[in-house]
Amino acid sequence: MRRPVAVKLYAALAAMGLAAVTGAVLTMPEASAATGSATGYATQNGGTTGGAGGQTVRATTGTEIHAALCGRADSSTPITIEVEGTINHGNTSKVSGDSCNTADGVIELKQISNVTLVGVGSGAVFDQLGIHIREASNIIIQNVTVRNVKKSGSPTSNGGDAIGMESDVRNVWVDHTTLEASGGESEGYDGLFDMKDNTQYVTLSYSTLRNSGRGGLVGSSESDLTNSFITYHHNLYENIDSRTPLLRGGTAHIYNNHYVSLNESGINSRAGASAKVDNNYFEDSKDVLGTFYTDAAGYWQVSGNIFDNVTWSSLSSDYNPAGPDPESNTSVSIPYSYSLDDAGCVPDIVSRTAGAGTGLQVSDGNCSPQTPTPTATPTATPTATSTPTATATSTQPSGTNLSIGAGSDGSSKADGTSYGNVRDGDMSTYWSPAGSTGSISVKWGSATTVSRINIREASGSEGTIGSWRVVNADTGAVLTSGSGAGVITFPQTSLNKVTFEITGSTGTPRVAEFETYAQ
CATH class of the missing domain: 2.160.20.10 (Single-stranded right-handed beta-helix, Pectin lyase-like)
Structure with missing residues (x-):
């Protein structure tokens, strides 16, 4: 049975940074209504655990939901919000804070x-x-x-x-x-x-x-x-x-x-x-x-x-x-x-x-x-912790660059850049995402074996690329993750499309060439 914590409400809210929030009711973490574990593709890419391991808050209005988000220590602090009753326009307003970005309605x-x-x-x-x-x-x-x-x-x-x-x-x-x-x-x-x-x-x-x-x-x-x-x-x-x-x-x-x-x-x-x-x-x-x-x-x-x-x-x-x-x-x-x-x-x-x-x-x-057992998984963020990590090297791979003559696409492209620039063999042309992160892919019409890629940054942008992941775009499996541009090696994989996903950078990345090699 859920134990009320009204006597200690303000102290508990203060510990979460929620002392000024009206109506958000903290409940004991073990009483969370969340049940079971994620299935399907939500289990990939590091998994989906939501607010597991964090505080649990009860909300009866949309404003209280927003207040719970805004009262966290930061935007990634785990939280479970148990919602009760009917949420509508009349009780949902924008709440401001450093850990949220909410809106009315x-x-x-x-x-x-x-x-x-x-x-x-x-x-x-x-x-x-x-x-x-x-x-x-x-x-x-x-x-x-x-x-x-x-x-x-x-x-x-x-x-x-x-x-x-x-x-x-x-x-x-x-x-x-x-x-x-x-x-x-x-x-x-x-x-x-x-x-x-x-x-x-x-x-x-x-x-x-x-x-x-x-x-x-x-x-x-x-x-x-x-x-x-x-x-x-x-x-x-x-x-x-x-x-x-x-x-x-x-x-x-x-x-x-x-x-x-x-x-x-x-x-x-x-x-x-x-x-x-x-x-x-x-x-x-x-x-x-x-x-x-x-x-x-x-x-x-x-x-x-x-x-x-x-x-x-x-x-x-x-x-x-x-x-x-x-x-x-x-x-x-x-x-x-x-x-x-x-x-x-x-x-x-x-x-x-x-x-x-x-x-x-x-x-x-x-x-x-x-009925599945209640969720009891520890706090986690969706990072590829179970996949190998690597640091790119500068050793030029041998063999044929399989990207020449292949296709390419990506998540976005900045003005004046093109997905095709990463496979044209020309270091003076390049692709950039529309922001500081994004992904670029090389693809083929039939299964192709790849075990090594070479990410070459355009002149003047060396060192911009920070963290990244290499993904088998056919299945969504993360082949490896790491930091820095250069030569990246992973287990030999047969695929139709490989994606280089930039998850962190010190500016706007500029990828001149995305080379792929069988070995």
């Missing part, structure tokens, strides 16, 4: 890390109020309902998205939530679960998405291809017109979901995206998988799915449904372990486990629900 998780937002008991309700995650990492949202968020009409919030992520977001686990609208764009609503502008390592699990024109997207346009490594499992999509999800580029793993009444289209893989679609149950729906509304092809690997009363449109120039007999047209490697329920029991198991207020139950992998 939206739950703003911006430029922060190591936060858990969890509904108490049957779950909290965010009514007409969206949750906005931006420039943030290691975030958990669990056991909440977000409903009727509008982008037009009154009141508006979060661009009409129930949960929206954008701008360099990493490691988010959204679990046992209910995301719902009351119509489509003509009624003022947008997406239920959107990711844009370099959002990666996200899992949506055991959630219900319903009554909306748009389920959610990964990538805001055909040029926004920096979003990737998303897992969707054990979710219910019900009465959705399209985007379950819409994938533009990147990799997604979609398994054990129940889709009912997808009215126009379902999983829309396009612009080079790859989706692994396993053991889902599609029911009473139309065009549940394919590339739709574009001629920019996407890809899928399918197995174990059930198509129950699904209709398929005819092939056209911008309409490529996977059915009526879906077959794989790519292969997707998944870097984490997972258990598949048989597709035949997915409707039953999802009906008992998905959404807020279901007791945070999960499947045991054998079509039966179970």
Whole structure:
């Protein structure tokens, strides 16, 4: 049973820097409502632990949520915020502080890390109020309902998205939530679960998405291809017109979901995206998988799915449904372990486990629900601690530079620079990100073996690059991490795309050449 700490409230709040905050109630850490551990791609890139190991605070208004964030020692101090009741525009105001960047009329998780937002008991309700995650990492949202968020009409919030992520977001686990609208764009609503502008390592699990024109997207346009490594499992999509999800580029793993009444289209893989679609149950729906509304092809690997009363449109120039007999047209490697329920029991198991207020139950992998043990993981930030670390050297590698003649892309590019400049063999041209951090990739049309890269900085910028990671962009696995430009060695890996991600710098990096070698 939770023990009140009202007698020591002001001392406790002062210890957290929250003495001036009204209404934030500190509770004992062992009473945290957060349960279970992250799954899917949220386990990669160092993992997702949210506010584990930090203080636990109770909030009953949006203003109190913001106050708890702003009262931390700094923007990465772990915190679990237990939310109770209904959060709406009337009780959500901007709060200022050195450890936060909040706003009126939206739950703003911006430029922060190591936060858990969890509904108490049957779950909290965010009514007409969206949750906005931006420039943030290691975030958990669990056991909440977000409903009727509008982008037009009154009141508006979060661009009409129930949960929206954008701008360099990493490691988010959204679990046992209910995301719902009351119509489509003509009624003022947008997406239920959107990711844009370099959002990666996200899992949506055991959630219900319903009554909306748009389920959610990964990538805001055909040029926004920096979003990737998303897992969707054990979710219910019900009465959705399209985007379950819409994938533009990147990799997604979609398994054990129940889709009912997808009215126009379902999983829309396009612009080079790859989706692994396993053991889902599609029911009473139309065009549940394919590339739709574009001629920019996407890809899928399918197995174990059930198509129950699904209709398929005819092939056209911008309409490529996977059915009526879906077959794989790519292969997707998944870097984490997972258990598949048989597709035949997915409707039953999802009906008992998905959404807020279901007791945070999960499947045991054998079509039966179970309650996980409370979270007891230590505080952690999403860094690649389990991967080898390295310091780049200046020894020039031998052999053929495989980047010459390859392709390239990245997270952003500064004016006057180009992704292609890193593979042209010319030290006078270069790529820079739009800010002090960003990523650049080299890619091939078929699997290529790489064990060494050479990052060469443009003249005059030597020593600017600080910390970095080398990522297998096919799977999201971090191959190595370290600091400084130069020659970087890692275990020999066969891949289609390798990414050099700059996570820290002393200015604006300028990469003249991103050379790749087999050995």
